[in-house]
Amino acid sequence: MAVLLYPNCGIIFHGSSGQRMASLNFDVIVCGGGMTGLAVAAQLAHLDLTVAVLEDRRPQPFLPEQQYDLRVSALSPQTILLLEQLNAWHRIQTMRSCPYRRMRVWEMQRFGDVTFEAGDIGRSELGFIVENRIVQTALWESVEALPQVKILCPAACRQFDRNAGHMVATLEDGRRLTAKLIVGADGADSAVRNAFDISISRREYEQSCLVASVATRSAQQDMTWQRFTPLGPQAFLPLLGSRGSLVWYQKRDRVRELAQLDNSELAELIMAEFPKELGDIEIAAKGSFPIQKQHAKTYVQQGVALIGDAAHTINPLAGQGVNLGFQDSTRLTEVISGAMIRGKDWSSRAVLLDYERQRRWANGLMMRAMDGFYYGFSNNNVPLRWARNGLLAGSNTPFIKESVLRYASGLVSSPTDLLYRKKC
Numbered sequence: 293m294a295v296l297l298y299p300n301c302g303i304i305f306h307g308s309s310g311q312r313m314a315s316l317n318f319d320v321i322v323c324g325g326g327m328t329g330l331a332v333a334a335q336l337a338h339l340d341l342t343v344a345v346l347e348d349r350r351p352q353p354f355l356p357e358q359q360y361d362l363r364v365s366a367l368s369p370q371t372i373l374l375l376e377q378l379n380a381w382h383r384i385q386t387m388r389s390c391p392y393r394r395m396r397v398w399e400m401q402r403f404g405d406v407t408f409e410a411g412d413i414g415r416s417e418l419g420f421i422v423e424n425r426i427v428q429t430a431l432w433e434s435v436e437a438l439p440q441v442k443i444l445c446p447a448a449c450r451q452f453d454r455n456a457g458h459m460v461a462t463l464e465d466g467r468r469l470t471a472k473l474i475v476g477a478d479g480a481d482s483a484v485r486n487a488f489d490i491s492i493s494r495r496e497y498e499q500s501c502l503v504a505s506v507a508t509r510s511a512q513q514d515m516t517w518q519r520f521t522p523l524g525p526q527a528f529l530p531l532l533g534s535r536g537s538l539v540w541y542q543k544r545d546r547v548r549e550l551a552q553l554d555n556s557e558l559a560e561l562i563m564a565e566f567p568k569e570l571g572d573i574e575i576a577a578k579g580s581f582p583i584q585k586q587h588a589k590t591y592v593q594q595g596v597a598l599i600g601d602a603a604h605t606i607n608p609l610a611g612q613g614v615n616l617g618f619q620d621s622t623r624l625t626e627v628i629s630g631a632m633i634r635g636k637d638w639s640s641r642a643v644l645l646d647y648e649r650q651r652r653w654a655n656g657l658m659m660r661a662m663d664g665f666y667y668g669f670s671n672n673n674v675p676l677r678w679a680r681n682g683l684l685a686g687s688n689t690p691f692i693k694e695s696v697l698r699y700a701s702g703l704v705s706s707p708t709d710l711l712y713r714k715k716c
């Protein structure tokens with residue numbers, strides 16, 4: 293019988309009459325090898341726990357001449373610090389990333405207009421725009437180098453069970469894995485969340501967003517901007533070279549129509565509808581995404597924890613989605629580490645609830661803030677128009693600017709921390 297050996301992992305074999313099904317025993321099974329799943333696997337490995345990562349699809353390897361990925365993220369300084377600690381940031385820098393130093397938010401044809409600058413919080417940049425596939429690839433390479441982690445790919449999970457104090461994951465090909473804890477990092481349609489009957493509150497917005505990867509004639513590589521119009525926001529995220537990613541919120545039917553246009557027709561329309569600052573563009577690729585908000589009613593059960601989009605999806609308005617997911621993985625690891633030091637059962641619901649208490653509140657707050665922006669700005673109501681323009685104009689005061697930036701950068705995790713810091 294061939295024996296599969298993974299460092300520090302117990303191996304049990306089941307089956308009879310020539311049918312061999314390895315049951316692999318780990319401390320933690322992470323379902324989903326996306327950005328947050330790989331991050332938490334690396335963080336838990338640093339606690340010397342053995343981890344299996346189950347992922348359906350390996351990210352496409354990076355090639356410099358490769359088309360830009362349509363899915364890009366604005367990574368906050370806190371996320372970059374984490375990626376440095378996980379040995380992934382230098383890998384990203386050898387691939388593609390674009391720093392941005394300014395962030396402008398304004399309303400079409402109104403007086404509210406604010407530009408945040410990295411210097412407002414004493415930094416040289418506010419963050420970096422990086423393609424999701426590149427973040428995933430860099431983390432994948434870092435995790436592959438860790439002896440405590442085994443990535444199983446392709447590995448689609450078929451079933452999850454709780455069995456005599458153990459968590460069991462069964463794969464499509466019949467392999468069974470056991471662990472003390474299953475982490476669901478398997479995205480918005482989480483199979484882990486469904487298997488353990490964790491319900492969600494969910495809201496589909498009336499709009500979708502059209503995303504386009506573009507080449508721009510004018511260089512504007514140090515600024516992200518977002519303009520609010522009564523029909524919905526328009527945004528630009530800079531990418532390396534004279535490139536960028538455009539996001540255009542519109543009614544769902546309209547986005548469907550726009551996605552059907554050929555690239556040059558769409559480029560003409562965008563140049564007519566977007567702010568003149570954009571200048572001439574050529575479209576390299578386009579796609580559309582539904583926007584939705586969903587929040588798991590609980591993040592944990594005995595032996596189960598949800599992180600990232602499996603726990604919450606947020607309006608992509610301020611590009612906070614994956615940054616919140618990385619904060620989840622860090623907090624979960626800290627809670628587990630604390631329980632290990634105190635000799636407690638780190639996979640127990642009582643311990644994991646501490647993670648939920650800290651993260652569910654903070655994520656909910658960010659969701660409500662995004663909703664406030666989204667609904668507050670996407671209409672023509674006159675009192676609201678005055679209020680929001682006053683808000684933008686007021687944001688030009690140094691204290692508010694600094695506070696907004698610290699919160700958006702992940703340098704503090706809640707507005708109350710800001711007040712506390714100020715008193716200190």
Ligand SMILES: Cc1cc2nc3c(=O)[nH]c(=O)nc-3n(C[C@H](O)[C@H](O)[C@H](O)COP(=O)(O)OP(=O)(O)OC[C@H]3O[C@@H](n4cnc5c(N)ncnc54)[C@H](O)[C@@H]3O)c2cc1C
Nearest residue numbers: 324326327328348365366449479600601611612613614615
């Ligand atoms: C248009 C748009 C723009 C956005 N912009 C930003 C931004 O600027 N900044 C930002 O921070 N966020 C942004 N987001 C959000 C961000 O993309 C998500 O929050 C992030 O991808 C979530 O990461 P995740 O690892 O939790 O989940 P995912 O990225 O969904 O990864 C889940 C992984 O699990 C795997 N998987 C799923 N089911 C199984 C299974 N049963 N078995 C095995 N593997 C499985 C999948 O293959 C996938 O690799 C944006 C989202 C959208 C839609």
